[in-house]
Amino acid sequence: MDLSTETLMDMYRKMRTIRMFEDKLSELVNTGKLAGFLHLCAGQEAIAVAVCAHLRDGDVVNSNHRGHGHCIAKGVDIDGMMAELFGRSTGTCKGKGGSMHIADLDKGMLGANGIVGAGIPLTVGAALTAQIKETGGVAVAFFGDGATNQGQFHEGLNMAAVWNLPAVFVAENNGYGEATPTEFVTPSTDLTKRAASYCMRTESADGMDFFDVYEKAGRAIEVARKGEGPTLLECKTYRYYGHYVGDPMTYRKPEETEEWKTKRDPLDKFEAEAVSRGLVEQGNLRRIDDEVRESIEKSVAAAEAAPFPSVDELTTDVYYEND
Numbered sequence: 124m125d126l127s128t129e130t131l132m133d134m135y136r137k138m139r140t141i142r143m144f145e146d147k148l149s150e151l152v153n154t155g156k157l158a159g160f161l162h163l164c165a166g167q168e169a170i171a172v173a174v175c176a177h178l179r180d181g182d183v184v185n186s187n188h189r190g191h192g193h194c195i196a197k198g199v200d201i202d203g204m205m206a207e208l209f210g211r212s213t214g215t216c217k218g219k220g221g222s223m224h225i226a227d228l229d230k231g232m233l234g235a236n237g238i239v240g241a242g243i244p245l246t247v248g249a250a251l252t253a254q255i256k257e258t259g260g261v262a263v264a265f266f267g268d269g270a271t272n273q274g275q276f277h278e279g280l281n282m283a284a285v286w287n288l289p290a291v292f293v294a295e296n297n298g299y300g301e302a303t304p305t306e307f308v309t310p311s312t313d314l315t316k317r318a319a320s321y322c323m324r325t326e327s328a329d330g331m332d333f334f335d336v337y338e339k340a341g342r343a344i345e346v347a348r349k350g351e352g353p354t355l356l357e358c359k360t361y362r363y364y365g366h367y368v369g370d371p372m373t374y375r376k377p378e379e380t381e382e383w384k385t386k387r388d389p390l391d392k393f394e395a396e397a398v399s400r401g402l403v404e405q406g407n408l409r410r411i412d413d414e415v416r417e418s419i420e421k422s423v424a425a426a427e428a429a430p431f432p433s434v435d436e437l438t439t440d441v442y443y444e445n446d
């Protein structure tokens with residue numbers, strides 16, 4: 124494996140930040156301190172971090188409604204994100220986007236998206252731009268299993284394949300779309316089969332295993348960067364929270380969730396492997412835990428103290444003016 128101790132610790136820090144960010148949001152909503160409709164990605168951290176580890180500054184990602192992890196993995200600042208969720212003017216989008224519309228173009232984060240599947244054609248467009256301008260850039264779409272039943276998925280994959288675009292389509296197959304099990308609405312739970320009709324290369328990874336995703340995403344991104352076409356990368360995973368914060372979760376048994384949490388947790392798995400191979404020291408990981416916890420607490424305090432956008436901000440950043 125080509126990962127240094129320093130890089131591994133950085134990967135762990137990012138995964139731990141996503142986990143603690145999501146756990147904190149759940150607590151804030153449940154204690155009435157934060158309002159809004161939130162979809163948390165705890166359990167799915169390894170995918171975002173392992174994929175984004177291969178991306179460069181000029182590369183871009185598109186996300187979905189469950190997008191906090193993708194933002195953090197692509198380098199969006201958590202203070203800005205927290206303030207955004209609190210609707211404050213210091214937020215990533217000046218408090219006017221919220222959870223499902225966080226975008227940070229400077230970081231190559233083209234946006235979370237509340238419309239299931241909508242990040243896919245945006246990714247195709249970004250990949251086409253990279254191809255035409257010969258930037259060597261790669262565009263990545265993160266989406267769920269449910270999105271693979273959308274027309275946008277099929278149209279997007281078709282176009283990316285026909286034009287041999289530098290794109291990677293990352294399907295986070297967490298077994299459910301809202302309360303519906305994947306097998307109830309999708310003929311095969313092996314989503315890579317869907318790429319066959321577009322003659323697209325595929326990779327299938329254990330989304331709970333950072334190292335597996337890292338290896339397969341690395342190949343897919345390298346192929347795209349070399350101009351050898353797109354890949355559909357399926358990552359099998361699980362979301363620990365419900366579809367949204369407040370979901371009563373009557374459609375799945377608590378034992379099922381418990382099994383994933385206790386036996387397949389991506390952070391535990393990463394730690395067990397990295398420590399047993401002598402790549403990182405456990406004490407350093409605990410130090411990172413403490414630092415991340417403190418940074419999340421600070422981001423909440425700063426967000427709560429920040430002002431709301433003023434009324435004259437209402438019509439700014441809404442329409443693009445061509446000057």
Ligand SMILES: Cc1ncc(C[n+]2csc(CCOP(=O)(O)OP(=O)(O)O)c2C)c(N)n1
Pocket residue numbers: 188189237238239240266267268269270271297299300301366
């Ligand atoms: C076009 C569209 N249809 C329906 C919805 C309502 N909706 C929001 S999330 C979701 C489920 C998405 O499931 P999946 O793609 O598997 O992502 P997950 O929530 O599991 O991460 C649905 C149906 C929507 N937002 N957009």
Ligand SMILES: [Mg+2]
Pocket residue numbers: 267268269295296297298299300301
């Ligand atoms: Mg899903």
